[in-house]
Amino acid sequence: MKRLILFAHFDPEHRIRPYICHHLEGLHALGGEIHFISNSSLPISELDKIRPLVLHASVRENQGFDFSMWQAALKAVSLGDWDELLLTNSSIAGPFRPLQILFDRMAGQTCDFWGLTEHQFPTPHIQSYFMVFRKSALSSKAFQDFWTSVLPYRNKDGTIFAYEIGITLYLRDQGLTGRAAFQVQELQRNFLNDLIFKRKVCRWLLKRRNPSIYYPDLLIRAGMPYVKMEVLLKNPYNLRLSMVRKCIQARGYDLANCD
Numbered sequence: 176m177k178r179l180i181l182f183a184h185f186d187p188e189h190r191i192r193p194y195i196c197h198h199l200e201g202l203h204a205l206g207g208e209i210h211f212i213s214n215s216s217l218p219i220s221e222l223d224k225i226r227p228l229v230l231h232a233s234v235r236e237n238q239g240f241d242f243s244m245w246q247a248a249l250k251a252v253s254l255g256d257w258d259e260l261l262l263t264n265s266s267i268a269g270p271f272r273p274l275q276i277l278f279d280r281m282a283g284q285t286c287d288f289w290g291l292t293e294h295q296f297p298t299p300h301i302q303s304y305f306m307v308f309r310k311s312a313l314s315s316k317a318f319q320d321f322w323t324s325v326l327p328y329r330n331k332d333g334t335i336f337a338y339e340i341g342i343t344l345y346l347r348d349q350g351l352t353g354r355a356a357f358q359v360q361e362l363q364r365n366f367l368n369d370l371i372f373k374r375k376v377c378r379w380l381l382k383r384r385n386p387s388i389y390y391p392d393l394l395i396r397a398g399m400p401y402v403k404m405e406v407l408l409k410n411p412y413n414l415r416l417s418m419v420r421k422c423i424q425a426r427g428y429d430l431a432n433c434d
Contacts, residue, residue, distance in 0.1 A: 176206070176207075176258050176259060177207075177208075177256065177257050177258045177259070178205070178206060178207030178208070178257070178258065178259045178260075178261060179207060179208055179210070179252065179257045179259070179260050179261070180202050180205075180207045180208065180209045180210065180260075180261045180263070181210050181212065181244075181245050181248045181249070181260070181261070181262050181263075182198075182199065182202070182209060182210065182211045182212065182229070182263055182264065182265070183212055183213075183214075183240075183241040183244040183245055183262070183263070183264040183265065184211060184212065184213040184214070184215065184244075184264065184265045185213065185214045185215055185237070185265060186213075186215045186217075186265065187215075189215045189216045189217055189218070189221070190215075190217075190221060191217065191221045191222070191224050191225055192432075192433075193431070193432040193433075193434075194268045194404070194432040194433045195225070195265055196224055196225060196228070196432075197268075197269075197428075197432050198263075198265075198267070198268070198269065198270070199211070199225055199228040199229065200228060201269065201270040201273070201274055201400075202228075202261075202263070202274070203228045203229075204273065204274070204275075205273075205274040205275060205278065207259075207261065208230045209228060209229040209230055209231075210229065210230065210231040210232075210233075210248045210251075210252075211225060211229040211231065211232040211233070212233050212235065212244040212245070212247060212248050213232075213233070213234050213235070213244075214235060214236070214237040214238070214239075214240075214244060215234070215237070216234065216237075217234050222234075231248075233247075233248075235247060238327045239325075239326075239327030239328060239329075239334075240328065240331060240334045241262075241264050241303065241334075242303075242325050242334060242338040242339075243325060243326075243327045243328075245262050245322075246322055246325045249322055254313045254314070254318075254319070255313075255314070257310075257313060258309070258310050259307060259308065259309055259310065259313075260307070260308040260312075260313055261305075261306070261307050261308075262303065262305070262306045262307075262308075263304060263305045263306075264303075264304055265404075266304050266403060266404055266405065267304050267305065267401040267402065267403055267404060268401060268402050268403075268404055268407065268428075268432065268433050269400045269401035269402060269428065270400035270401060271395065271400050271401070271423060271426035271427070271428045272398070272400050272426060274400060276398075276400075277356060277398070277400055278307075280356070280398075281307070281356055284354060285352070286309070286352045286353055286354045287308070287309055287311045287312040287315075287346070287351040287352050287353065288301070288306060288307060288308045288309060288312045288346065288351065288352075288353045289301070289306070289307050289353060289354050289355065289356060290302055290303070290304075290305055290306045290307070290353070290355055290356070291304070291305045291355065291356050291357055291387070291399060291400075291401065292355050292356075292357055292386050292387045292394070292399075293354075293355035293358065293386070294385055294386060294387075295386075297340070298340065298344065299343070300339065300340045300342075300343035300344065301342075301343045301353050301354075301355060302339065302385075302387055303338070303339040303342070304387070304401075304403070305401065306342075311351070312346065312351055315346075315349065315351060316349075317345060317346055317349035317350075317351060318346065318351075321341075321342055321345055321346070325338060357394055357397055357398070357399050384412065387403050388403050388405055388406055388411060388412060389412050389414075390414075391403065391406050391414070391419050391422075392414075392418045392419045392421075392422045395419075395422040395423065395426070396422060402419065402423060404433065406419060407419070407430075407433050408433075
C-alpha cells in the first residue's frame with residue numbers, strides 16, 4: 176500500500192500545537208508519506224517540531240482554505256504513483272486509538288472513497304476533515320477534474336458549499352461511491368437503549384445539525400478516533416463537555432494537548 180497523506184494546517188498564532196504533533200504521530204504510525212502544508216507563518220522552530228514525522232513541510236500564503244492547500248500539494252505529485260490518498264487537517268484532535276483499526280475495518284467496505292462522518296444538510300456529503308480516496312478514485316478523470324476546478328475562496332461557507340459538499344456530489348454523480356465510517360443508522364443500533372442518544376438523534380434530524388460536533392461523545396464510544404476542536408474550544412451546541420472529556424480521557428488521550 177502506497178499511501179499519500181496531505182495535512183492542511185492553520186493556526187492564528189502561527190504555532191504547531193501539541194495536539195497537531197499527536198495527530199501527526201498517529202498518521203505516521205499508520206504508514207505513508209506525509210506532506211504538511213500550512214497557511215500560517217510558521218518559524219523554523221515550529222516546523223522543527225514535526226520534521227521527524229513528515230517527509231515534506233511547506234508554508235504558503237494564507238490564501239484559500241484546506242482545499243487550496245491540498246490542491247497545491249497535489250500539483251507536486253503524480254496521483255498514478257499512489258494506491259491511496261488521505262486528506263486531513265488541523266480541525267480535529269486525536270487519534271484516541273491506532274488508526275490501523277479503523278483502516279482495517281474500512282478495508283472490508285466496498286467504496287471508492289470514505290470519510291468519518293456524513294452531514295445530511297443541505298444534502299448528504301462526506302465531511303472533509305478526514306477523507307480517504309482509493310486507487311479507483313485517484314485514477315478517475317472525475318477526481319482529477321475536480322481538483323483543477325478548485326479556486327482560493329476567501330469565504331469559508333463558499334468553500335464548504337463548493338468543495339466539501341461539492342466533491343462528494345460530483346464524484347457520486349460521476350459514478351463513484353462514497354461512505355461514512357460512522358453513520359447515524361449504526362449509532363442507532365449500537366445505542367438503541369440510550370435515551371440520551373435517541374433524544375439527540377431526534378433533535379439532530381429536526382435541526383439538521385453537524386453530526387461531528389453535535390454528538391462527539393457517542394461517536395467516540397462507537398470507535399471514532401477524533402473529536403473536532405470546535406467542540407472543545409467553542410462548544411456551539413452547548414453540550415455537556417464533561418461527558419466528552421470523560422470519553423476522551425478514558426481512551427488515554429491527554430487533553431492538555433488541546434490547550
